Amino acid sequence: MSRAEPQFDELYREVILDHYRRPRNAGALEAPTHQAEGANPVCGDEIELDVAVEGDVICKMAFRGQGCSISQSSASMMTERICGGTIGEARKVMRLFEAQLVEAAEPDPALGDLEALQGVAQFPVRVKCALLCWKVLREALSIDDTDHATSPQGD
Amino acid sequence: MSIDTARLREDFPILSREVNGRPLVYLDNAATTQKPRAVIEALTHYYETQNANIHRGIHTLAVEATEAYEGVRAKAARHIGAGNAEDIVFTRNTTESINLVARAWGDANLRDGDEIVLTLMEHHSNIVPWQLLAARTGAQLRYAGIDEEGRLDLDELRSLIGERTKLVSVTHMSNVLGTINPIAEIAEIAREAGALLLVDGAQSAPHLPVDVTALGCDVFAFSAHKMLGPTGVGVLWARPGLLAEMEPFLGGGEMISIVKPEGSTWAEGPHKFEAGTPNIADVIAFGAALDYLRELGMAEVREHEKRITAYAIEALERSGGITVHGPHDVEVRGGAVSFEVEGVHPHDVSTIVDAYGVAIRAGHHCAQLLMRHLSVPATNRASFYLYNEEREVDALVEALDEAKRVFGRVESRTAV
Ligand SMILES: Cc1ncc(COP(=O)(O)O)c(C=O)c1O
Numbered sequence: 001m002s003r004a005e006p007q008f009d010e011l012y013r014e015v016i017l018d019h020y021r022r023p024r025n026a027g028a029l030e031a032p033t034h035q036a037e038g039a040n041p042v043c044g045d046e047i048e049l050d051v052a053v054e055g056d057v058i059c060k061m062a063f064r065g066q067g068c069s070i071s072q073s074s075a076s077m078m079t080e081r082i083c084g085g086t087i088g089e090a091r092k093v094m095r096l097f098e099a100q101l102v103e104a105a106e107p108d109p110a111l112g113d114l115e116a117l118q119g120v121a122q123f124p125v126r127v128k129c130a131l132l133c134w135k136v137l138r139e140a141l142s143i144d145d146t147d148h149a150t151s152p153q154g155d
Numbered sequence: 156m157s158i159d160t161a162r163l164r165e166d167f168p169i170l171s172r173e174v175n176g177r178p179l180v181y182l183d184n185a186a187t188t189q190k191p192r193a194v195i196e197a198l199t200h201y202y203e204t205q206n207a208n209i210h211r212g213i214h215t216l217a218v219e220a221t222e223a224y225e226g227v228r229a230k231a232a233r234h235i236g237a238g239n240a241e242d243i244v245f246t247r248n249t250t251e252s253i254n255l256v257a258r259a260w261g262d263a264n265l266r267d268g269d270e271i272v273l274t275l276m277e278h279h280s281n282i283v284p285w286q287l288l289a290a291r292t293g294a295q296l297r298y299a300g301i302d303e304e305g306r307l308d309l310d311e312l313r314s315l316i317g318e319r320t321k322l323v324s325v326t327h328m329s330n331v332l333g334t335i336n337p338i339a340e341i342a343e344i345a346r347e348a349g350a351l352l353l354v355d356g357a358q359s360a361p362h363l364p365v366d367v368t369a370l371g372c373d374v375f376a377f378s379a380h381k382m383l384g385p386t387g388v389g390v391l392w393a394r395p396g397l398l399a400e401m402e403p404f405l406g407g408g409e410m411i412s413i414v415k416p417e418g419s420t421w422a423e424g425p426h427k428f429e430a431g432t433p434n435i436a437d438v439i440a441f442g443a444a445l446d447y448l449r450e451l452g453m454a455e456v457r458e459h460e461k462r463i464t465a466y467a468i469e470a471l472e473r474s475g476g477i478t479v480h481g482p483h484d485v486e487v488r489g490g491a492v493s494f495e496v497e498g499v500h501p502h503d504v505s506t507i508v509d510a511y512g513v514a515i516r517a518g519h520h521c522a523q524l525l526m527r528h529l530s531v532p533a534t535n536r537a538s539f540y541l542y543n544e545e546r547e548v549d550a551l552v553e554a555l556d557e558a559k560r561v562f563g564r565v566e567s568r569t570a571v
Pocket of ligand 1: 185248278326328329357521
């Protein structure tokens with residue numbers, strides 16, 4: 001059995017388990033300016049996200065959810081990483097994160113803790129779990145899928 | 156004579172493959188089972204030697220194909236203790252069989268204010284067709300609950316069935332809890348109320364000796380792919396005379412007698428419900444699956460599964476940090492075993508055990524009402540069949556130990 005152990009210690013890094021056990025920004029906001037929820041019907045993972053935006057700065061975020069360690073830790077790390085920055089920065093992180101998971105790109109230092117999820121790229125059926133919260137964020141902030149995919153924005 | 160798995164496994168080519176560098180341990184049989192060589196060969200044999208459309212030609216191939224296809228009706232009838240092959244309709248799967256009844260019987264027999272009684276342990280395929288029927292007719296749905304052990308609350312079911320009840324539809328065996336429901340008793344209650352009883356046999360026909368006459372149900376539905384057969388074939392059995400009372404389901408070729416501009420008359424018997432060219436090859440190959448099961452004997456299959464299920468429940472619980480849902484007494488349950496690993500979400504469990512070549516299911520198992528009742532978003536499920544061995548249970552338990560180890564590195568999660 002020992003053969004497989006390092007693989008899972010790599011996929012489920014301690015930082016992931018830590019965010020899973022002690023999610024940051026868990027709960028609800030009193031006065032969110034943006035809200036969305038999403039589910040992954042195959043797995044039953046669920047994320048509800050509250051965002052408070054002032055100008056173009058994301059001041060506060062909170063999420064509620066249930067699901068696997070990957071989906072929940074991703075949400076926790078996402079809120080921690082992008083809270084306090086601009087929407088433009090959030091989009092940039094989103095792009096880097098997607099590249100890391102979908103194209104198995106080298107993790108960018110700008111990802112912070114989110115870098116820990118790079119192992120998920122090796123498990124195609126789990127990539128959706130890691131991306132769920134980002135899909136919900138995109139919907140909450142009405143970020144258009146197509147424009148991010150095609151045009152390199154100046155953010 | 157008990158089942159000799161070592162010999163029998165050689166009949167299943169897929170069981171010798173490796174997954175992630177380890178021998179495949181296939182424990183997702185409630186979803187679909189693997190196929191013996193006889194079934195796979197029946198498919199190629201048909202295409203290589205008999206392929207023709209049926210009921211439509213008098214050339215030799217058409218006659219042979221028709222005979223082969225029609226012959227499977229009798230085998231399917233025999234498998235469930237039904238006397239008459241003409242009461243067997245071939246569909247695509249259990250889901251289609253149930254939808255057929257909802258349309259062909261339900262639309263004509265249900266009205267505003269009538270009631271349909273189901274249970275909380277139904278598969279979505281035995282819920283959603285009735286919800287659609289209720290929306291079309293104004294009928295109401297009622298759901299009987301289950302007790303802590305995952306057994307049907309028969310008293311509640313009895314209290315829900317009354318003079319407004321037109322239909323009772325229950326699963327013979329739960330695909331999540333493994334619970335076997337007391338169909339004969341339910342049939343008596345339904346009969347007294349004058350309600351039709353449909354039994355979802357998707358999980359029982361593959362695993363238990365079934366006798367629809369003894370059960371006393373009106374309709375029995377099951378899927379070939381869950382019992383060694385190919386995908387794309389379902390069976391609907393209806394009590395003698397019932398098919399004749401039902402309206403057609405789909406219209407088209409094969410299901411008519413005479414077609415005139417102003418209207419048509421219907422073919423007799425099951426043909427009325429088999430519009431268009433059916434799944435000829437897969438029905439014929441399903442015949443090979445039924446032969447295979449008959450040769451083994453369903454009583455032997457059941458005994459084997461009782462043994463391995465008891466072994467699995469014991470091994471899982473003994474390994475620690477694992478809760479098994481559903482009844483623990485194998486006399487009242489089958490081999491679908493749902494469990495939780497403390498602190499590890501089922502998807503994480505599945506990913507880890509897959510690396511050990513172990514295929515189990517994680518998710519809601521198309522039973523969201525039951526998941527809500529159990530207050531869990533998802534479960535792990537191992538489900539056994541006639542070729543599974545105790546060493547495969549051991550492999551699962553060992554892989555689960557790894558899941559526990561990986562997740563045990565950080566202490567318990569605080570609630571969100
Ligand atoms: C109890 C039960 N009913 C119905 C079904 C539906 O079977 P099918 O998908 O073959 O229509 C299943 C299969 O998962 C089942 O387990």
